[in-house]
Amino acid sequence: MNSRIKIIALILALNLLQACASAARTDRMVPENIMPVTTAQAIMLTVESVGGGSETNPMFSSQVGDEEFRQALSKSLQAAGLSNPSASAQNTFTVDASLTGLSDPIIGFSFTVESDVYYRVTRSSDSADIFAESINASGTARASEAFVGTERLRIAKEYSIKENIGAFIERIASILTSQ
Numbered sequence: 001m002n003s004r005i006k007i008i009a010l011i012l013a014l015n016l017l018q019a020c021a022s023a024a025r026t027d028r029m030v031p032e033n034i035m036p037v038t039t040a041q042a043i044m045l046t047v048e049s050v051g052g053g054s055e056t057n058p059m060f061s062s063q064v065g066d067e068e069f070r071q072a073l074s075k076s077l078q079a080a081g082l083s084n085p086s087a088s089a090q091n092t093f094t095v096d097a098s099l100t101g102l103s104d105p106i107i108g109f110s111f112t113v114e115s116d117v118y119y120r121v122t123r124s125s126d127s128a129d130i131f132a133e134s135i136n137a138s139g140t141a142r143a144s145e146a147f148v149g150t151e152r153l154r155i156a157k158e159y160s161i162k163e164n165i166g167a168f169i170e171r172i173a174s175i176l177t178s179q
Contacts, residue, residue, distance in 0.1 A: 020150070024064040028158040029072035031166040036081035037173040044087035045095050045121065045172070047074045052099030052117075061104055062154035064115075064161055073097060076165045080173065092124040100134065102157060107149075110142040111156040115164045121172055131172055137163035 037043070050073065053066035073095070077083045101116035114136060121131040139159025146152040 022062060022150070022154055024062060024068055024154055024158050024161065026068045026071040026075070028155075029064075029068065029161040029165065030075045030079065031162050031169070034076060034079040034166070034169065036079075037169075037177065038081075039091075039177055041091050042084035042087040043082050043176055044084050044092045045077050045082045046093070047077070047097070048094040049096045050098075062150060062157055064099060064102060064157055066099075069097070069099060069161065072161065073165055073168075076169060080169050082169070082173070082176070089125045090123070093130065094122050094124060096120045096122070102160070105153070105156070110140055111149075111152050112138055112140040113153070113156040113160040114138050115157075115160040117161075117164050117168070119168050119172075121175075131175055133171075135164055135167050135171070137161075137167050139163055 047070055050066045050070040053069050054063040055065050074083070096119070098118045099115065100118050101114065103114040105111045105113065116134055116136050118134045119131060120129060122129050137160055139156050139162065141152045141155035141159060143152065145155055
């Protein structure tokens with residue numbers, strides 16, 4: 001009888017520790033407290049294409065999908081004041097983003113995820129590239145934020161993409177305000 005209770009307790013404990021991986025959430029990849037970019041004229045950046053993301057398989061690890069990344073990037077540009085529909089043709093740009101790397105740590109009390117995103121910003125009026133480079137950023141989730149590893153990994157990936165988008169906005173803002 002005692003061994004049967006131990007087996008049942010072990011099975012229940014293992015079921016509690018097992019968790020399905022969930023996809024990165026758009027709202028958690030948008031940087032908080034984005035300072036609106038101040039320019040002499042209205043600017044319009046439109047996210048044209050996003051690639052390199054992966055859909056999450058619940059049996060494996062959390063991933064960042066293209067659509068979630070697109071939404072987070074678009075919302076971030078809006079929050080920064082870089083999506084003004086009243087912008088002149090000379091101040092209208094398209095943004096292409098490609099997630100070229102997203103690390104996948106396996107074990108640890110804290111997970112640090114590195115993200116590499118290649119961004120290209122093109123002026124719509126003459127198809128001139130004004131920005132084309134990769135940005136690397138990292139995000140760390142600690143065990144205190146999520147006990148279950150799959151959730152901790154998802155949070156670390158969201159933090160990494162949030163930092164990456166924030167760094168992109170800082171760089172593109174410095175270019176746009178100097179024009």
